[in-house]
Amino acid sequence: MTAESSKVALVTGASRGIGLAIARALVGRGERVVITGRDKGSLDEAVAALGGPDHALGVPGKSHDAGHREEAVGQAMERFGRIDHLVNNVGTNPVFGSITDVDLDAARKIFEINVVSTLGWVQLVHKAWLAEHGGAIVNVSSVGGLGPALGIGMYGASKAAMIQMTQQMAHELAPSVRVNAVAPAVVKTRFAEALYVDHEEEVAAHYPLKRLGVPEDVGGAVAFLLSDEASWITGQTLVLDGGATLGRGLG
Numbered sequence: 001m002t003a004e005s006s007k008v009a010l011v012t013g014a015s016r017g018i019g020l021a022i023a024r025a026l027v028g029r030g031e032r033v034v035i036t037g038r039d040k041g042s043l044d045e046a047v048a049a050l051g052g053p054d055h056a057l058g059v060p061g062k063s064h065d066a067g068h069r070e071e072a073v074g075q076a077m078e079r080f081g082r083i084d085h086l087v088n089n090v091g092t093n094p095v096f097g098s099i100t101d102v103d104l105d106a107a108r109k110i111f112e113i114n115v116v117s118t119l120g121w122v123q124l125v126h127k128a129w130l131a132e133h134g135g136a137i138v139n140v141s142s143v144g145g146l147g148p149a150l151g152i153g154m155y156g157a158s159k160a161a162m163i164q165m166t167q168q169m170a171h172e173l174a175p176s177v178r179v180n181a182v183a184p185a186v187v188k189t190r191f192a193e194a195l196y197v198d199h200e201e202e203v204a205a206h207y208p209l210k211r212l213g214v215p216e217d218v219g220g221a222v223a224f225l226l227s228d229e230a231s232w233i234t235g236q237t238l239v240l241d242g243g244a245t246l247g248r249g250l251g
Contacts, residue, residue, distance in 0.1 A: 009085035017189035021215030099153035134176035170235030185241035187213035208243030
């Protein structure tokens, strides 16, 4: 039995893509997971793929809905009695274009989902378990938060805010809670299809490793940051980009 095998993780936005890959990596080493997502049918399929109710619990809802957050944390505590790990994976980007033209309601939505809901999850899980027992948090940011993100400026700004918030949380919640982030480049998911579909080889050519990311690339990195092997790492953002930020552009 590993040190992680009795632990419980809450992973937001995990009915598919990166979130599901993270949940699968955690279940693979013996953790139980609570996953969230907007669509109940997709969540039910994800729970089945993760091994069923002994291993996973799905709680449908919108991440920026305070009632949903409270329900998910409450169900996690009722079913499993603890939440050692929190992964804030939910994100949205409903607009593309110049930041000077972005609709302000869309900008508010991006920050409400990507930033404010992340803070809401952390506050609830910290109160429910982490404050007394300790644990670890990983926020899923983006390389778009590391510098100008052409066409997706508000998304990039929100992901930059997540990186800063990760550092702030790491400082405030230490020493019992570690907080880190990951910043992926283009990962082959439905969310990112507009960035690579029909021209994947052209996009991948900008990456030194000559391929785009897959969800499992992120899942393994997040699982490591949550593990005891990363017990001396906090406040850091791990860039997962196939080398794309090594002066060759972001694809």
